[in-house]
Amino acid sequence: METVAPFLWIALLAAVLAIPGLAFLLGTGRRHRQDRWRLRPVRRLIGLLLVALACVTALLAASVVQYVRLTTDAPVGTLAFSQNQPQQFVATLALNGREPRSYPLNGDAWQLDARVVRWRLPALLAGLPPIYRIERLSGRYEDPEQERTGARSVHDLREFPTPDIGSLKRRFGAWLRFVDVQYGSAAYLPMIDGARYRIFMDPRGALFARPDDARTEQLLREHGW
Structure with a gap:
């Protein structure tokens, strides 16, 4: 099933x-x-x-259709960085099933956001697992004041112009009681020149990232992570 x-x-x-x-x-x-x-x-x-x-x-x-099923820790993709100037990076994101794409990001860290959908009864009885969709990639600053005033960089990662589950539930909530929409799962780590990360989503809908190689692990230690 x-x-x-x-x-x-x-x-x-x-x-x-x-x-x-x-x-x-x-x-x-x-x-x-x-x-x-x-x-x-x-x-x-x-x-x-x-x-x-x-x-x-x-x-x-x-x-x-836009969402991906969750049964175990699901690999989402990889993210690699090259630095142009201080606090200016180019991120190469390779999501599963999509061609790698490059995005300019400003700041000290990257953040990847996803939307997770969980089901209520009677959908749970049908064996429906949680599903997720990656929605945006953005840069963020360590300094809150710079985060408020600095140059922002946000990229929309939604590809298909299909109806949004959240808006459908808000409009037709009485008919879609088996849908439980959770807004918010995000992962962030420092942007470092030459760093590579591997991104996962766990079965409970939490997005997380790990260093993809030993060099990235060393770079994170050098930056206090």
């Missing part, structure tokens, strides 16, 4: 809702003509509600 992608379960639910909804909305039934006339508005209303719920569920399924 855990090998089935979460969006397939949600898409199946959308289909299960849509089929009877369309039947109620478009069907005429085989009752007596007078009874059919009396029940037709009720059938249409029930069908309309089921079709609307199926549409919301289909939007949720489309949004879940």
